[in-house]
Amino acid sequence: MAVVVQAPVLALTTGEPAGIGPELALQLAAGPGLPARVVAVGDPQLLAERAAMVDARVELVTLAPDEPVPAPKAGVLPVWPVALREPSLPGRLAVANSDYVLETLDLAVRACLAGDAAGMVTAPLHKGVILDAGHAGFSGHTEYLRDACGVDEVVMLLATDQALHASEASWQGGAALRVALATTHLPLKDVAGAITDARLARILRILQADLKRWFGVENPRIAVCGLNPHAGEGGHLGREEIEVIVPCLERLRGEGLCLDGPLPADTLFTPRHLAGVDAVLAMYHDQGLPVLKYAGFGRAANITLGLPLVRTSVDHGTALDLAGRGVADPGSLRVAIALAADMARRGAAASLS
Structure with a gap:
């Protein structure tokens, strides 16, 4: 699928399911003004449950990675589905879901390298629970994406x-x-x-x-x-x-x-x-x-x-104590999306010049 420079596709990984990442994605999708075609990477059922919990009025549209991502529209969130390993509750870490978090990253990287997305934006993950799951040496998004991209x-x-x-x-x-x-x-x-x-x-x-x-x-x-x-x-x-x-x-x-x-x-x-x-x-x-x-x-x-792709993220952590309450501030995620869209457009323009 060709990436459209005017409205780049950005893969938004929803991060640690027990944290605020899922609801931040929903909060942004509920309102207008996104500068890109943002597609969430995560479990649709988790997103539906969290939407009800925080009263985010968002229609979830499940897509395959090779399906066209629609233009940004307030109240609509396209989703590339990845299944949770077990149900998730706000604020309660589950070791079993660590592989789910890493799978969302892997899907986003593949989409970027295949040209199905112009960049990826990541909601926060929890390093400790990923280490507890047996992923020795895991130190965060930055190093994981380095290895995933082979740089x-x-x-x-x-x-x-x-x-x-x-x-x-x-x-x-x-x-x-x-x-x-x-x-x-x-x-x-x-x-x-x-x-x-x-x-x-x-x-x-x-x-x-x-x-x-x-x-x-x-x-x-x-x-x-x-x-x-x-x-x-x-x-x-x-x-x-x-x-x-x-x-x-x-x-x-x-x-x-x-x-x-x-x-x-x-x-x-x-x-x-x-x-x-x-x-x-x-x-x-x-x-x-x-x-x-x-x-x-x-x-x-x-x-x-x-990296051989655009990647931005938030400047904060999972905020487990705020999860599910609808009070988390999506400001940093909005900046990360705007920046990724700007970088993707500049990179696409440079490749055509």
């Missing part, structure tokens, strides 16, 4: 809603920000050993290439955090900057990349240092993401760069 390296990038387009990339009063991660879901004790020349070079090349590809930034300027306090204080607080980060950045500048740093993370995230910056590369998860989430929590999206 060596991916980059986790989070962006606030005002930073989704190239013209709004610069810092604007604390609202517009993109932050990428050199390492993702690692214990802090393992981070320093994971910051290698080879890893940094791969990640910065992907970040530069995909800021051009998906965001239309012609010559991305990337600010790079140091690993240690004060970026190592000249070696007195750690030598990773001197021995790894600085030599890597100097070599990549020679290749034409526009890189600032390494800069102390405690002062980098200020308007003066962020002016004109298209993205920040943080060395670890909790170095960069608390700042981004303070700037725009609930109005930000998670993007996986380096």
Whole structure:
């Protein structure tokens, strides 16, 4: 099936069935204004039950992956069905449904690679219950999609809603920000050993290439955090900057990349240092993401760069305590869908040029 650039098809995986993912999909489908033909990937019976629970007036239309996905229409949600392994109740994790969650991801990836979808958007999953189900080594969507797509390296990038387009990339009063991660879901004790020349070079090349590809930034300027306090204080607080980060950045500048740093993370995230910056590369998860989430929590999206497909996600977790109550905020999912649609259109246009 050919993908229509004006209204791209996006596969929306509904995430952990006991969490808020299913009802967020229903909330968005109930209202107008979706910029894409969104098709949910999940169990239709689960969605019907959750719709009744949260009073979401949505007609569910079950489709096969090769059937045309209709134009966006308020109150209608197309579904590519995947069967739960056992019934799901809000807030109650079931180990048996972990394989269901992974099957929704696999279906979405296949649809993207086959051209039946222009991208995928993921509602949150629960890492702990997937590990409890015996999927040793599972660390999240990002790494799972890397392996599913057969690529060596991916980059986790989070962006606030005002930073989704190239013209709004610069810092604007604390609202517009993109932050990428050199390492993702690692214990802090393992981070320093994971910051290698080879890893940094791969990640910065992907970040530069995909800021051009998906965001239309012609010559991305990337600010790079140091690993240690004060970026190592000249070696007195750690030598990773001197021995790894600085030599890597100097070599990549020679290749034409526009890189600032390494800069102390405690002062980098200020308007003066962020002016004109298209993205920040943080060395670890909790170095960069608390700042981004303070700037725009609930109005930000998670993007996986380096894949052969578009993938965005929400900036929050499963919120088991909110599930089934109809009070969860779909704002981040709306941003993730808008971003994926924009990326899909830009990618399609670039392939035709």
